[in-house]
Amino acid sequence: MLKTSAKRLSVRAICLAAVTFVTVAVTAGVAWAAYTDNMYPTQYEQTACFSESGSDGQVSCQTDNSALTYYPDESGSNALEAVDRTVVHRVLADQFGPTDLTVSYDSTPSYSGNAETDIIFEESSTGLSSSAAGMTFCNNAADGLRCDQQYIRIRGGGYYTSGVTCHETGHAVGLLHGSSASPRKSNSDERLGCMETPTDHFEGLEANNIELINNTY
Template sequence: MSVFSRGPARRRITGVIAMALVPLMVAVGVAWAAVTDNMFPTESTGSNCMVGFNPNHPTCQTDNREVYFYMDSNGEYELESEDQLTVNAAIDGEYRPTDLAFHYDSSPVFEGSAETDIIYQEGSTGLPDSLDGVTWCNAGGGTRYNCDQQYIRIRGNGIYSYKLVCHETGHAVGLEHGDYAIPMLNKTDSRLGCMTTPVQSNDLGSNNRENIDGTY
């Protein structure tokens, strides 16, 4: 795969740095403590956010640090009350402490230029038997590596867990599995926090927080 560039907000330390800037850049470098870069795009993913339902697509960044989300409240993919509580708990516990700002959107927008960023669903339609959840981009964002609206679908019947919400929400903001990371990690490496496959931990973990905060 070719090497692709990041968005302008991504904190990186590359090339030769003028002496006057060394103290500032060293401070930023110390703050970057991620074990691996598992934020889309990496050298292993390609740089284009792929639109459409496909469990095999790499996931995309969301298009703004202000993340508006909605939990499907009627029809085939409606979340039961306990699943809604699980989504809120995982967002409160794992994502609100990051540089992302999550807001519930009680009047979701499904088309146009200001769509609700993440739609949570409960259901198994389209999920391979090997997967308990999937995240996909429904509408591309303003750049080739981000998405205007993403869907998260997780099986019901007791499978809608805190750790799966942590995992799939990670995908919705661009976090990848260990085999897409640079340097590559085993998909079960505990340093990936709730982004391991299969998911073992409820904790987002420091590596993922560093990648989120370095991007948004």
């Protein structure tokens, strides 16, 4: 459930094919004013959230509520190495934990039902283009805006950096590239933090990303 008290207030009409929205934002009597709005949906990205078995390059979902659970795969062909699981835990705790999201590690992940683990991290190059370090896709859409469970795939061989992990997790909570922001920004704009592309090794959330997360969740 989206919180609305002293938050970004949004009225969205959602259908299967598109998302149309009107945003009215007030925080303590002052108009909401981030550097740019790169939280899905924006006027430049309104493709409705939908379920996929792999990424088509279209990242258009928020997570389903402020309680964010995650699991770095520990077994099977897509399991993360121990060092990569450490990166995931650190990024989720240090970057997303201080926001208004309530982040928790799910040691017994659920893949179906009413309490699915929100983000499953995999180490795999399946479905990745030759130039992509990772991808995020919705496995189970809740509606045209939110996703119950999302998968993050990052290729092995040193690609599980703090920056890439932050970038793909940002997509999972709804953050977009600069070219989809309103007003539009360069994808390489450093004020987008780890959502800029290409993403630096140790890059994290910047003030704009944190403000958008807190005003959404």
